[in-house]
Amino acid sequence: xxxxLIEQGRVIDPAYSIDRTGxxxxxxxxxxxxxxxxxxxxxDSVIDASGQIVCPGFIxxxxxxxxxxxxxxxxxxxxxxxxxxxxxxxxxxxxxxxPVIDTPAITELVxxxxxxxxxxxxxxxxxxxxxxxxxxxxxxxxxQEAGCIAVGNGGKPISNLLxxxxxxxxxxxxxxxxxxxxxxxxxxxxxxxxxxxxSTRYGLPGxxxxxxxxxxxxxxxxxxxxxxxxxxxxxxxxRSVIKIQQAQKYGLSVxxxxxxxxxxxxxxxxxxFDSVYxxxxxxxxxxxxxxxxxxxxxxxxxxxxxxxxxxxxxAKLGAFPETEPGISALxxxxxxxxxxxxxxxxxxxxxxxxxxQTPAKVLxxxxxxxxxxxxxxxxxxxxxxxxxxxxxxxxxxxxxxxYWGEQLTGRVSATLQSGKIIYQGVFHD
Numbered sequence: 001x002x003x004x005l006i007e008q009g010r011v012i013d014p015a016y017s018i019d020r021t022g023x024x025x026x027x028x029x030x031x032x033x034x035x036x037x038x039x040x041x042x043x044d045s046v047i048d049a050s051g052q053i054v055c056p057g058f059i060x061x062x063x064x065x066x067x068x069x070x071x072x073x074x075x076x077x078x079x080x081x082x083x084x085x086x087x088x089x090x091x092x093x094x095x096x097x098x099p100v101i102d103t104p105a106i107t108e109l110v111x112x113x114x115x116x117x118x119x120x121x122x123x124x125x126x127x128x129x130x131x132x133x134x135x136x137x138x139x140x141x142x143x144q145e146a147g148c149i150a151v152g153n154g155g156k157p158i159s160n161l162l163x164x165x166x167x168x169x170x171x172x173x174x175x176x177x178x179x180x181x182x183x184x185x186x187x188x189x190x191x192x193x194x195x196x197x198x199s200t201r202y203g204l205p206g207x208x209x210x211x212x213x214x215x216x217x218x219x220x221x222x223x224x225x226x227x228x229x230x231x232x233x234x235x236x237x238x239r240s241v242i243k244i245q246q247a248q249k250y251g252l253s254v255x256x257x258x259x260x261x262x263x264x265x266x267x268x269x270x271x272x273f274d275s276v277y278x279x280x281x282x283x284x285x286x287x288x289x290x291x292x293x294x295x296x297x298x299x300x301x302x303x304x305x306x307x308x309x310x311x312x313x314x315a316k317l318g319a320f321p322e323t324e325p326g327i328s329a330l331x332x333x334x335x336x337x338x339x340x341x342x343x344x345x346x347x348x349x350x351x352x353x354x355x356x357q358t359p360a361k362v363l364x365x366x367x368x369x370x371x372x373x374x375x376x377x378x379x380x381x382x383x384x385x386x387x388x389x390x391x392x393x394x395x396x397x398x399x400x401x402x403y404w405g406e407q408l409t410g411r412v413s414a415t416l417q418s419g420k421i422i423y424q425g426v427f428h429d
Contacts, residue, residue, distance in 0.1 A: 008051075010053050195209075207282050302362075
């Protein structure tokens with residue numbers, strides 16, 4: 001493999017509190033050294049990172065790539081290009097594919113699709129129950145042995161708490177992480193927007209915060225009972241943060257993430273009947289947004305994710321409640337994080353940690369750092385470069401983003417995965 005020298009960049013590695021300008025040396029797919037040139041090192045290629053940030057490649061803890069089963073929406077080929085353009089070197093795949101990731105055979109299919117797309121670091125979450133129906137436990141140990149990084153419910157509700165308890169006991173016995181998106185189905189009642197002023201004004205079926213907080217509370221009680229490690233996905237409201245904060249205070253092994261758009265958009269930003277704002281969990285109130293921001297700033301919730309869900313045009317046509325929820329978000333993850341830095345809510349090191357060090361710790365991955373000897377997963381980005389979200393700059397097959405046509409700040413110039421350059425931007429001022 002090539003020997004690569006990355007020079008003149010500002011190197012930030014939150015895992016070891018590194019923040020200084022200097023060279024990074026890469027050889028044989030690994031980080032060879034930082035700042036000090038190894039004896040006999042001769043670079044095959046040089047990347048000039050002057051005025052740019054060099055940091056670990058991002059780990060996105062919640063993505064959907066639409067394969068297997070919905071390749072008309074997107075494919076591993078298209079979405080891994082979008083991930084590379086967004087500085088993401090590890091994708092965590094939700095289990096609600098078609099068919100569901102509930103057997104080793106489907107897990108092997110995912111690994112094969114990843115290999116064929118030349119982006120091998122796609123780690124699947126195994127389904128907690130068969131077909132995600134919430135009735136019969138999946139073979140979690142077999143899924144773990146086949147390569148699943150965790151088990152989860154993929155946003156599908158589990159109404160039978162005995163099933164959830166048994167699943168958590170099984171997961172705990174094999175030290176498997178449960179990634180759980182809390183949703184009490186009877187309370188969400190097929191709603192499509194936050195139960196608040198917007199849904200009332202436009203006659204949309206609302207989803208109350210309690211649909212999330214009650215399911216979250218039940219899972220917390222069972223986590224204490226079973227000792228299961230739990231990561232809550234895509235938390236959206238103030239009261240959920242408070243409950244997670246209390247659980248952490250009393251020693252429960254729980255963590256959580258926030259989808260980046262929840263830190264910027266609220267129900268007040270929704271345009272009437274524009275389905276691009278149809279997301280689950282829904283965009284909440286301004287108060288919820290401010291509380292989520294505070295939770296990130298204080299470290300109660302340490303991980304940011306894209307919650308990437310690309311759709312074809314047909315999926316977003318029709319009446320708002322009838323459209324499919326989700327935002328195409330891989331390529332906006334970095335700019336949305338940098339916007340929080342620009343607003344002085346968090347430091348740049350905190351923002352990078354939320355995309356690298358913290359998800360790596362939650363998932364027990366060795367990546368998320370620039371430590372010599374570790375895999376050379378590296379993101380190089382210009383924090384000041386402005387770009388417009390349009391066909392000429394967008395790689396994902398899904399264009400369902402509320403930021404379409406807008407100017408964003410922060411653009412990846414190069415992404416390395418295991419020492420291989422998988423994206424290199426060519427920009428014209």
